[in-house]
Amino acid sequence: MHIPDGYLGPATCGVLYAVMLPIWAFASKIVKKTLRSRQVPMLAIAAAFSFVIMMFNVPIPGGTTGHAVGAVLAAILLGPWAACIAVTVALVVQALLFGDGGITAIGANCFNMAFVEVFVGYYIYKIISGHSSVISARRVIAAGIAGYVAINIAAFSAAVLFGIQPLLHRAASGESLYCPYGLNVAIPAMLGEHMLIFGWVEAIVTAMVIKYLQKQDPNILETAEEVIE
Template sequence: MHIPENYLSPATCAVMGAAMVPVWVHAVKKVNHDLPKEKMPYLGVGAAFSFLGMMFNVPLPGGTTGHAVGGTLIAILFGPDAACIAVSIALLLQAVIFGDGGILSFGANCFNMAFVLPYAGYGIYKLILKAAGTRHKGAGYVSAAIASYIGINLAALCAAIEFGIQPLLFKDSAGNALYCPYGLSVSIPAMMIPHLLVAGVVEAIFTVAVFAFVKKTSPDLLFDSSNVQTENKRHLPVFALLAALIAATPLGLLAAGTAWGEWGADEIASIATNGKALGYVPAGLKNGWTLSALISDYAIDDMNEIAAYILSAIIGVALLIIIFKLLSLARKGKYAA
């Protein structure tokens, strides 16, 4: 679901980036006001769950791959505003350091995965939970599963629309698409069918599994228990879970193929859609701006693929935890004024 560089026009990227600015401003204000200072470092743990979830690629129908995002999960654990910030920073690290998702398309990726997914997922979670009431045991887990499934599919739909409008709006003199060459009739089913059938289920399983683990081992971290003190609690089981996920990330290498809409300029011309290859490279995709990532595609020269993947996971998780620890140190008092 990570939209790469140059699949969206600069104008589209600018609009999506501008749309995210008020969302980020709102999220920062709400987190400063609502999230206790001592919980701020653990938001880095939530961001790490998202980062790691996106490294576990799974095969999808059509020969592509997909992954969980964890947006609803973080929203349930820390609130939707905190989830917006956590997923945004995880996406930024992925784009800058690992070349996963574009810099220009960062706003669009955040709109889909850091805005639509966590806010919609959390809203649906609360609605289902309210309707179920406290009478039904396990209602929280069922609500989390349904909400995360719907949330990631809504995010996928947004990405599909962003892809699909490009050939309608941006063409060269010969009528060829300048950026993403697949219209809505292709992009929507290509994104939605795999997400409805597989990726949404993976997101639901990931969300419920981690949510259940955290609820059992560290219930004071949950958003709805923000009045519970967390000082002097090390939450070792949560960090042990992170370590286990890091060790298991090479499983993501088993899924062959590339996520739909994430092909490079060197391969898109030969990609067959509806039995027919595209046959050309869109000019904007071929000549567009790119950033040379530090650890492109989680691979390191002259290092074993599995070892490089694990090292990339360690680097990503460590940076996220450090970033949110520094943010917590920058805050004054239990809550910001």
């Protein structure tokens, strides 16, 4: 899902930076207002947590492993605006310091993972869980469904960005200048792997973490609910 430099043309990168700027500005304004001063380090700790979640190898059938993004989990634990900042910070650290995800594609990666995935996941979780208690099984199911759907919508968004490159940037002689595959290839390729593998990894991780927290420390989930509201 981390789009590297060179896959997207300048117009797409520029537009997505422009789209993300007001979202980041609004997110920092909301978070500054809602976060108590005691919780200032929480943002940094949550960003590091988002970064480390992406490094966990989750075993899947067949002896291989996959990675989760953890954006929906961050949204459930922190609220969507704080999660947007935390995932953004994690993505910036990955791109700037570890070359994972492009510098010119930070806007696009943040749009997919820190905005689309976070907000879609959070609202699906909220709708399904309704007013149920923080320790109810309904919340575990809601977290799993939210994780699965949100990562697939984020993957679809990334696929559309890949797929429009040949339409936007093509030399006069017919060659593609950036990602060479159109929507007819990019969408099935991205959605196929996410619907079959990564979506399930995200769903299992999100649901099981909520289940464990319900069992071990429901106080954390209750406080998260209060802070978000």
